[in-house]
Amino acid sequence: MTEPTAGLPLSAPEALTVLGAIVLVLARWLPRRLRGPAALAAGALLVGSVTVLVVTGLRWQMTPVVATAAVVAALALAPSMARRSGRTPWRARWWLALPGSVVGVALVAAGPVSAWAFPVPEFPAPSGRFPVGTEVLEWSARPDGAGRDPEPRTLVTQLWYPAGRSAPDARRAPYLGRTEAEARTVSAALADYSGVPGFLLDGLPRSRSHAVPGAPVADGGGRFPVVLFSPGLGGVRTQNTVWAEELASHGYVVVAVDHPYDSAAVVLSDGRTLRTRVAATGDRAKDEALAEGWTRTRAADLRAVLSRLERVDRGEAEGLLTGRIDTGRAAAAGHSLGGAAALQAARQDPRFDAVVDLDGFPHGPVGDRFEQPVLALTQEIGPGTDPDYLPRLTRVLELSEATSYRLTVPGAAHLTFTDAPLYLPPVPGIIGSLERTEGPRITAAATLSFLDATLRRTPVDLPAALAAHGKVTVHRPEGAG
Incomplete structure (x- = not known):
C-alpha cells in the first residue's frame, strides 16, 4: 500500500x-x-x-x-x-x-x-496535550423491547481515550475497522447503502487515523468524562473519527456505537457481518413512524452502553479503562438520527448530563421538560430544508431546564459535521462549501467548548466561544434572566 x-x-x-x-x-x-x-x-x-x-x-x-x-x-x-x-x-x-x-x-x-x-483521507492531528489510544469492545445487550430485534443485540463500540506516549512507529488504527479486511467490508457496505459504486470509496480502507490501538492510558490517575456517540442512519461508529480523536486528546473518553441492523455493516469478532435492515419507504408518515422506532432502539443502546461502561470502570467487565471513566460526567451525542437518539436517551436517563446534537431532527414525541443542556449544530435552514425541522428543534431546546444553544454553521451541509469532507468531492450540496478540514474542526471545537462548560464546569463564555464558528441562538429556561 x-x-x-x-x-x-x-x-x-x-x-x-x-x-x-x-x-x-x-x-x-x-x-x-x-x-x-x-x-x-x-x-x-x-x-x-x-x-x-x-x-x-x-x-x-x-x-x-x-x-x-x-x-x-x-x-x-x-x-x-x-x-x-x-x-x-x-x-x-x-x-x-x-x-x-x-x-x-x-x-x-x-x-x-x-x-x-475521492482522496485517501488524511486526518488532521489532534490539538490536545494527550496522544490518543483506541479500543474496540463487543458484548450482547438485552433486546430493546421495540419488537425489531427479538434476539439479543450485539453491540460493538469503539473507545478513543487519552493515552500515554507510544513508540514513533506504533501502528495506527485503520479508519473503518479493527483490520484492513474489516475496513474494506465496511467501506463496501457504506457505498452500497449510499447507492454509489464501491470503487469510489476504495481510499477509505487505506487510511489510518492518529489513534494507536491498545495504547496505555495516560498517566496521572485522573478520571475522564465520557461522551457516547450514535452515528447517522446507516452510518458507522468511526464516521466522526476526527471529532472523537480531538475530544480524546483534550481529556475525554469518546465511545461510539455500531447499532446492529442499522449501521451499514457491523463486523463482529467471530467474523459475522450484520448488514443494515433500515430503509426509507418514500411515504412521509410511514418513514416518520420508522424513524421513531429506530430512535427508540438507538436510545436504548446508548443507555445500555453507559451501564456497561460503569461496569468497566468498576473492573467488573473487560476494558483498558478500569478506574479511569467518570460516568458521573457523561454526555450523549450523535449525528442526524443519532442526534435524535442522544436527545431521547438523555431525556429518559438522568445519568446523562449534557447532549450534543449534530444536525439531528428530533424524532418521536416532544414530551415534558428535561434537565440537560443541549448544543445543537445545524446547517443553515433555508427554503429547501425540512420546514418542520427548525420549529421542532426549537421546541425541544426550549423544554430544557438548562440554558441550551443552537449553532448555525455558515456554508455547512448535513455531512459537514462528519468525516465525509475529508474523502468526498467538494460539492457544496454534499459536504458544504467549507474547506475539507474546516467542518470537522468546527464541529470538534464547538463541542469542546460546550463540554468543558457543562461537564467540567470550566469558566467559559460559551456564547462567545460558539459565535466564533457561526450564528448562536441561546435558549434559556423559563424564568431565567
Missing part, C-alpha cells in the same frame, strides 16, 4: 506514473532529436512506478493514466515494428495527432483530478 504524499492526493509512485504518462504523450511534439530519449526515459519510469503500484495496490484513479500510457507506448513502438518487418512506417499528420494528444493529456489528468475528488 502506498500513502499519499503530504499535501497531494497522490503517492510518490502515482505521481511518477502521471509524470511518465504526460511525457510519453507529449514526446511526439518535441524536437526530433529529443523524441526518442524522452519516450525511452518515460517508458522506463512508467515500468518502475506501475510495477510498484501493481504490487502495493493500484487505485482506480490510476486506471486512465496507465491505460493511456499503454496505448501511447504501443503507437510509439509501431514505426519500429514496421521497419523491422520491412514495411514503411506510417506517421500521423499533425492535425490528426493533435486531437489525440489532447485526449491523451485529458485522460492522464483525470487521474490526479479523480484522486483529488
Whole structure:
C-alpha cells in the first residue's frame, strides 16, 4: 500500500506514473532529436512506478493514466515494428495527432483530478496535550423491547481515550475497522447503502487515523468524562473519527456505537457481518413512524452502553479503562438520527448530563421538560430544508431546564459535521462549501467548548466561544434572566 504524499492526493509512485504518462504523450511534439530519449526515459519510469503500484495496490484513479500510457507506448513502438518487418512506417499528420494528444493529456489528468475528488483521507492531528489510544469492545445487550430485534443485540463500540506516549512507529488504527479486511467490508457496505459504486470509496480502507490501538492510558490517575456517540442512519461508529480523536486528546473518553441492523455493516469478532435492515419507504408518515422506532432502539443502546461502561470502570467487565471513566460526567451525542437518539436517551436517563446534537431532527414525541443542556449544530435552514425541522428543534431546546444553544454553521451541509469532507468531492450540496478540514474542526471545537462548560464546569463564555464558528441562538429556561 502506498500513502499519499503530504499535501497531494497522490503517492510518490502515482505521481511518477502521471509524470511518465504526460511525457510519453507529449514526446511526439518535441524536437526530433529529443523524441526518442524522452519516450525511452518515460517508458522506463512508467515500468518502475506501475510495477510498484501493481504490487502495493493500484487505485482506480490510476486506471486512465496507465491505460493511456499503454496505448501511447504501443503507437510509439509501431514505426519500429514496421521497419523491422520491412514495411514503411506510417506517421500521423499533425492535425490528426493533435486531437489525440489532447485526449491523451485529458485522460492522464483525470487521474490526479479523480484522486483529488475521492482522496485517501488524511486526518488532521489532534490539538490536545494527550496522544490518543483506541479500543474496540463487543458484548450482547438485552433486546430493546421495540419488537425489531427479538434476539439479543450485539453491540460493538469503539473507545478513543487519552493515552500515554507510544513508540514513533506504533501502528495506527485503520479508519473503518479493527483490520484492513474489516475496513474494506465496511467501506463496501457504506457505498452500497449510499447507492454509489464501491470503487469510489476504495481510499477509505487505506487510511489510518492518529489513534494507536491498545495504547496505555495516560498517566496521572485522573478520571475522564465520557461522551457516547450514535452515528447517522446507516452510518458507522468511526464516521466522526476526527471529532472523537480531538475530544480524546483534550481529556475525554469518546465511545461510539455500531447499532446492529442499522449501521451499514457491523463486523463482529467471530467474523459475522450484520448488514443494515433500515430503509426509507418514500411515504412521509410511514418513514416518520420508522424513524421513531429506530430512535427508540438507538436510545436504548446508548443507555445500555453507559451501564456497561460503569461496569468497566468498576473492573467488573473487560476494558483498558478500569478506574479511569467518570460516568458521573457523561454526555450523549450523535449525528442526524443519532442526534435524535442522544436527545431521547438523555431525556429518559438522568445519568446523562449534557447532549450534543449534530444536525439531528428530533424524532418521536416532544414530551415534558428535561434537565440537560443541549448544543445543537445545524446547517443553515433555508427554503429547501425540512420546514418542520427548525420549529421542532426549537421546541425541544426550549423544554430544557438548562440554558441550551443552537449553532448555525455558515456554508455547512448535513455531512459537514462528519468525516465525509475529508474523502468526498467538494460539492457544496454534499459536504458544504467549507474547506475539507474546516467542518470537522468546527464541529470538534464547538463541542469542546460546550463540554468543558457543562461537564467540567470550566469558566467559559460559551456564547462567545460558539459565535466564533457561526450564528448562536441561546435558549434559556423559563424564568431565567
